[in-house]
Amino acid sequence: MSEILIEERKIVVPGEVLAIGLDYVPGENTYREEDKIFSKVLGLAAVSGRVIKITPLAGPYMPKVGDKIIGRITDIAFSGWRVDTNTAYSAMLNVKDATTRFIKKEEDLSKILAIDDYIIVDIINVTSQRLIDVSMRELGLKKIQGGRIIEINSQKVPRVIGKKASMITLIKEKTGCEITVGQNGLIWILGSPEGEAAAERAIKMIEEKSHLSGLTEQVEAFLRGGR
Amino acid sequence: MVYKQRLDGRKGDELRPMEAKTKVIPNAQGSASFKIGKTWAIAAVYGPREIYPKFLANPKRGILRCYYNMMPFSGSGERIRPGSNRRSQEIAMVMTKALEPVVDLSQYPNSVVDVFVELPQTDAGTRCAAISAAAMALADAGIPMKDLVSSVAVGMADDKIIADLTYKEEHIYEFNPESLNAVVSDIPLAMIHNTKELTLLQMDGEITKEDLLKALELGQKAIEKVYAVQVKALKENFIEESK
Structure with a gap:
């Protein structure tokens, strides 16, 4: 005997009971405890079939592979740049992912990308500890100028x-x-x-x-x- | 030796009028204001963000860091020395411990979520107002949370078990001519709504075991009222506009 306690697109707060019974499955931003499904964030409820999930109304960005993001160069390392991603975690842009051109060993990296430059990059790798690698090799990924x-x-x-x-x-x-x-x-x-x-x-x-x-x-x- | 009528005319289990609002600090990721009577707390949440100093970082999960501050003019008019002191550090610590059990930062290793609470005006029950405001601000910021935490103080003034003490009730022996030798106890509580677990339980003063149990029972009911106000404020922002 399962019962759903929320409607589609209803606003829920953390800890709100969404459904009772084992017929429903907890989706994104929800969790199950015994036979109840609870919300984990402030957001809008969405029910698709048996799965209940919550679309958050606010919240931090979670880096995902394949995402296009805008970052800012914060530091220059031996063979790449450190990029601020506007999250709790900075990303690494390796020289080989920054340009297709051959770069000599003694070349000054700040001539290519200087500190405080904004760049459009793709996330190519994220570890469980949220170490991020980004790349500029795709089309449309570049240094931002103007605007x-x-x-x-x-x-x-x-x-x-x-x-x-x-x-x-x-x-x-x-x-x-x-x-x-x-x-x-x-x-x-x-x-x-x-x-x-x-x-x-x-x-x-x-x-x-x-x-x-x-x-x-x-x-x-x-x-x-x-x- | 009896405290029949409460100084502000409330019933024994009645809380001071509450007022709550979210999104009061646009710069912050999440924020909330919580007023209960004359006590007023404003909470702002920043993060998850990079943690400084670095040695505090926990590679297994993000950490929660609370700050509590009474503004210089917030008390009775005596200027309160600004900045951190022993009392505010302790309250910041108990706030962190009251909120930590519900906040889930396992997805944010090596990061920190900062909760700043400022109190523009105080009339007892500041740590409770601070916790209630902080819980709302965390939810407003979209931080993953198992549940909300609500907080209120209960206690005993003279021979009466009451909820949500004011400053005058905490010092009843000064303000009520009939309770000159009265014993007072002030018990701030914080509770997780669904599981009814207490995450804050402190006490000043003296109380018997029987009275304490009665007071805790009263506290549970009082906290439900705070919870209702919190939930309403969190949802209000979105429901009002959609009409």
Whole structure:
């Protein structure tokens, strides 16, 4: 005899009982104790079949292999750079992953990437202790020049991008900016000064209202009104 | 030698009016404000972030670090010397121990979650307000937590078991002319909601075993009221806007 105590998209707090009985399975951000399933974060409940999971409304970014992030060079080592990832853990960018060009042993690495440069990178490896390796060898991964970098909560990144990148495409079209969203919550905007400001405001609005539906229309109206 | 009517006219099991809010510090990852009567605590959570000094790092899990601070003007008007002191260090330590059992930082090795609690105004029960605010701020920051922790003080003023003592009730022998030789006890409690486990249990003063058990029973009921306020405040931010 199992019973589910929550509805889809209901807001739950940590420790809230989601379901009683063994017919349901604890998914992401939930845990089971005896026959009850509890929530582990503040978030929105989602039920798919027998699995109950919680979509967090806030929370730290967890580095994952394959994620594109924006980082900042904090130090230069023997054969690479240390990169701040806007999390509790810094990443390592090896020379061989930074450029396809051959680099001589005595070459000055700060000529290629200097401290405080921002870069777009892919995460290629994460250990259980959260040691991160990043790479710049894919297309579109490069050093950031010009524009502005803004920070949002990393849990809101999927909302900023939208389904099949619909939201971010909309902002790009309306503001004429080039926008790169890092999964760690850093966003690079490059365009005209007015366009950059409008895009920044739109993204901040999405961050604030991310738990609401019908956001794409709101953003569209906002961008039209702002011009 | 009797304390019939409480100084502020509350019933024995009645708490001071509570007010809670989250997202009060935009810079922080999570934050909360918790008021109970005149006592007011503001908590801000930063992290998980890189830990300094490095030797504190735990490679198995992230650590929780609490700070407690009463503002210089927060008391009765006597200026409180700013900065850390023996009392605030102890309270920070008991806060950490009260919250640690619910916070799950196993996914964040070598990192730290900092919880800063400031008290702009105090009227007894500050460590309880601080813990209640900190638990809300941690949840607001999206830190994985098994459960929420709620906290309130119970105690005995003269011959009466009461919940949520004020400063005057902790010093009843000064403020109630009929209780000049009264014995007072003040028992701050913190409880995990689902399991009903106590994570904070301290006491000042004297109390008999029977009375202590009665007081703890009263405390459990009182903590439920705090929990209800916490949950409402955490959800409020999102429900209100969606209408």
